Amino acid sequence: MARAQQGDSNAYGTLRRAITPRVRRxxxxxxxxxxxxxxxDVVQEVLLSVHAVRATYDPARPLMPWLSAIVRHRLADAGxxxxxxxxHEISVDDLDVTFQTPVANSREETFGDPDALAQAIQALxxxxxxxxxxxxxxxxxxxxxxxxxxxxxxxxxxxxxxxIASLRRALQGTDKA
Amino acid sequence: MKTDELIDxxxxxxTVTRPLPTPGMRTAVWMVWALSYLILxxxxxxxxxxxxxxxxxxxxxxxxxxxxxxxxxxxxAALASVIPGANDRVWVVPAIGVATWAAALSWAGxxxxxxxxxxGVTSQSDWPCVASxxxxxxxxxxxxxxxxxxxxxxxxxxxxxxxxxxALSVANIEACLTRxxxxxxxxxxxxxxxxxxxxxxxxxxxxxxxxxxxxxxx
Numbered sequence: 001m002a003r004a005q006q007g008d009s010n011a012y013g014t015l016r017r018a019i020t021p022r023v024r025r026x027x028x029x030x031x032x033x034x035x036x037x038x039x040x041d042v043v044q045e046v047l048l049s050v051h052a053v054r055a056t057y058d059p060a061r062p063l064m065p066w067l068s069a070i071v072r073h074r075l076a077d078a079g080x081x082x083x084x085x086x087x088h089e090i091s092v093d094d095l096d097v098t099f100q101t102p103v104a105n106s107r108e109e110t111f112g113d114p115d116a117l118a119q120a121i122q123a124l125x126x127x128x129x130x131x132x133x134x135x136x137x138x139x140x141x142x143x144x145x146x147x148x149x150x151x152x153x154x155x156x157x158x159x160x161x162x163x164i165a166s167l168r169r170a171l172q173g174t175d176k177a
Numbered sequence: 178m179k180t181d182e183l184i185d186x187x188x189x190x191x192t193v194t195r196p197l198p199t200p201g202m203r204t205a206v207w208m209v210w211a212l213s214y215l216i217l218x219x220x221x222x223x224x225x226x227x228x229x230x231x232x233x234x235x236x237x238x239x240x241x242x243x244x245x246x247x248x249x250x251x252x253x254a255a256l257a258s259v260i261p262g263a264n265d266r267v268w269v270v271p272a273i274g275v276a277t278w279a280a281a282l283s284w285a286g287x288x289x290x291x292x293x294x295x296x297g298v299t300s301q302s303d304w305p306c307v308a309s310x311x312x313x314x315x316x317x318x319x320x321x322x323x324x325x326x327x328x329x330x331x332x333x334x335x336x337x338x339x340x341x342x343x344a345l346s347v348a349n350i351e352a353c354l355t356r357x358x359x360x361x362x363x364x365x366x367x368x369x370x371x372x373x374x375x376x377x378x379x380x381x382x383x384x385x386x387x388x389x390x391x392x393x394x395x
Contacts, residue, residue, distance in 0.1 A: 004191060006193055
């Protein structure tokens with residue numbers, strides 16, 4: 001750590017790789033009920049905290065008490081955040097949406113001809129096809145799709161809107177035929 | 178983001194970082210500022226009034242000494258509380274200082290009662306001291322607050338509360354110097370009340386002011 005404070009990135013890398021399993025073990029031992037992803041979240045918070053306050057480490061003193069104190073407080077912060085979220089959020093199962101009037105329920109509604117849909121998508125211009133594939137089939141967010149394609153979010157929205165309109169026209173034509 | 182990826186990203190950010198001096202050393206730096214402020218106030222008062230208005234009795238000196246020691250200990254505790262792995266019970270020593278300070282004032286109140294037959298509770302209001310302590314506390318506490326932001330906000334509410342206690346202890350001495358009080362209980366109620374109210378407010382708001390640095394990675 002002392003070498004890391006002097007700007008030695010190799011020493012810093014070695015240190016971080018050495019402490020990460022220890023931090024992970026500490027988190028698991030103190031919060032055994034956390035899932036793997038929650039444990040990783042806390043581990044990452046600890047690593048970020050260590051990085052942010054590395055100036056508070058005194059090279060004349062041992063590292064582990066310093067690190068353990070950060071882990072302990074970040075765990076407490078995570079616990080408080082978890083409790084706050086639990087108080088304000090209700091987790092629900094992925095329920096089907098139903099309505100009182102049977103006619104209004106659309107759960108039985110399915111598209112009859114997947115092949116025609118696939119063909120219609122293939123017939124779209126490349127930009128529109130890519131937008132539909134990323135946003136509707138792979139269900140990426142606009143931000144993620146934008147990062148992948150290099151298109152702006154606005155352009156993606158327009159391409160998707162046009163693609164849906166084209167698909168609707170194409171599929172209505174197929175139904176009539 | 179995966180943890181390995183985060184580790185790589187942090188490695189790109191590494192720069193030379195000077196370790197913070199010890200809490201004792203940082204307290205000394207802050208005390209230079211706080212004592213300079215007190216000396217400046219005393220000199221200005223002497224210049225304006227040509228002679229000091231306060232007649233220091235031993236008990237008065239004990240009160241001010243206890244306030245000063247409380248300020249020093251609270252500042253040291255606040256600065257230690259932002260160092261991971263430092264003592265978790267940093268608040269104990271300042272708490273002893275506060276108790277000593279309150280005991281000295283209470284004892285002076287008993288002596289007032291014996292000498293004058295009254296505690297003087299209703300004879301004096303002390304709003305000027307409330308204002309003077311608030312402003313003085315801000316002036317004395319600002320550098321301490323800045324110093325605390327370089328540390329780790331492990332217990333922000335406690336840290337900010339201790340910092341407020343440190344600044345107000347010094348501001349109390351300044352208020353006692355500039356405005357002598359006939360009764361000790363006035364000081365205990367008005368100065369003590371001001372300290373308690375502001376320290377409590379600061380402790381409640383501490384987590385809003387002292388936060389972990391921005392955690393987003395580039």
